[in-house]
Amino acid sequence: MALTVRDLTVHYGSFAAVRDAKLDIADGEVLALLGPSGSGKSTLLRAITGLEPVSSGSVSWDGADLAAVPVHKREFGLVFQDGQLFPHRDVAANIAFGLRMHGVPRERHAARVEELLKLVGLEGYERRRVTELSGGQAQRVALARALAPEPRLLLLDEPLSGLDAGLREQLAIDLADLLRRSKITALLVTHDQEEAFTLADRVAVLDAGEIRQEGAVRSVWNRPVDDTVARFLGVTTFLDGTAVEGVVRTELGTVELEVDDGPVRLGLRPHGLKVSAEGVPGEVTAAVHRREHLRLVVRCGESTVDAIAPAGADFRAGDPVRLEPDPDGIAVVG
Numbered sequence: 001m002a003l004t005v006r007d008l009t010v011h012y013g014s015f016a017a018v019r020d021a022k023l024d025i026a027d028g029e030v031l032a033l034l035g036p037s038g039s040g041k042s043t044l045l046r047a048i049t050g051l052e053p054v055s056s057g058s059v060s061w062d063g064a065d066l067a068a069v070p071v072h073k074r075e076f077g078l079v080f081q082d083g084q085l086f087p088h089r090d091v092a093a094n095i096a097f098g099l100r101m102h103g104v105p106r107e108r109h110a111a112r113v114e115e116l117l118k119l120v121g122l123e124g125y126e127r128r129r130v131t132e133l134s135g136g137q138a139q140r141v142a143l144a145r146a147l148a149p150e151p152r153l154l155l156l157d158e159p160l161s162g163l164d165a166g167l168r169e170q171l172a173i174d175l176a177d178l179l180r181r182s183k184i185t186a187l188l189v190t191h192d193q194e195e196a197f198t199l200a201d202r203v204a205v206l207d208a209g210e211i212r213q214e215g216a217v218r219s220v221w222n223r224p225v226d227d228t229v230a231r232f233l234g235v236t237t238f239l240d241g242t243a244v245e246g247v248v249r250t251e252l253g254t255v256e257l258e259v260d261d262g263p264v265r266l267g268l269r270p271h272g273l274k275v276s277a278e279g280v281p282g283e284v285t286a287a288v289h290r291r292e293h294l295r296l297v298v299r300c301g302e303s304t305v306d307a308i309a310p311a312g313a314d315f316r317a318g319d320p321v322r323l324e325p326d327p328d329g330i331a332v333v334g
């Protein structure tokens with residue numbers, strides 16, 4: 001295991017911002033720390049870098065305890081939300097800064113800077129002033145600077161959250177590609193599920209200072225351990241049902257899922273219920289147009305549920321509607 005975190009607790013005064021955290025990151029793996037605002041993600045990342053003193057527990061690399069190793073000797077690269085570039089230096093000087101700090105001879109700087117700019121898609125930007133870069137370009141430079149000394153672990157704290165939505169999506173895809181190509185071991189902090197799922201192999205979900213669940217991206221997405229984690233992962237409706245030979249019966253219809261026979265708790269994301277002529281009847285209470293579909297709130301008997309209809313559909317409050325479960329939007333909780 002490359003990075004191992006055990007029983008890590010961090011206090012601010014008497015308040016435990018992180019409690020008994022346990023994490024493992026294998027060589028070449030990307031782990032996302034996912035959690036709501038204030039859940040302790042940045043604190044845990046800072047404790048791993050050595051920037052935040054720990055109250056108890058350990059951080060090790062390849063089995064060697066890092067407690068006595070200062071921040072700049074951990075060979076970790078850091079990228080923060082706002083990049084924190086040096087404004088009075090050009091792009092090349094910003095990237096070369098990391099090389100100087102690690103004693104790379106000056107004559108090798110230009111070639112390495114060129115190689116890194118190519119890697120982050122900014123060829124030819126060497127002499128550009130960093131104050132003349134867009135937000136996305138500045139984050140690419142920050143990434144190149146962090147990668148310059150070939151860190152053994154790259155730590156990214158909300159690297160895309162300062163960018164607007166479209167750019168953010170594109171940069172997430174580019175970054176995922178870059179991380180895979182360079183086979184770097186990385187820890188990413190984000191509160192954005194999409195970003196975690198685009199970038200990471202595994203996720204750890206943090207809530208109120210505790211890691212609630214950790215595992216492969218898909219398994220956490222499909223099998224959240226409890227309602228809190230499920231809600232954080234986009235589940236809006238919970239539905240209890242009974243499974244018999246892979247078919248789950250609920251009051252909103254039946255759905256095929258790979259589960260053991262017996263009682264089962266389903267967590268439905270909005271697209272877990274869709275409009276269908278054969279479905280369970282209900283009444284639309286609200287309809288909101290989204291880019292790819294029409295989002296509905298529907299009263300079905302005693303429950304109010306979220307559902308979706310195709311983008312071209314025309315539903316208004318008061319309209320009758322029929323809904324059917326869609327396994328793609330359904331998680332098994334617990």
Ligand SMILES: Nc1ncnc2c1ncn2[C@@H]1O[C@H](COP(=O)(O)OP(=O)(O)OP(=O)(O)O)[C@@H](O)[C@H]1O
Binds near residue numbers: 017039040043191
């Ligand atoms: N320097 C500090 N002194 C006291 N309390 C702090 C300090 N830094 C963070 N906290 C508190 O510790 C908790 C965890 O904060 P942290 O920044 O780690 O959360 P986060 O999950 O990264 O949140 P966000 O997504 O909003 O950045 C919060 O309740 C926060 O108010």
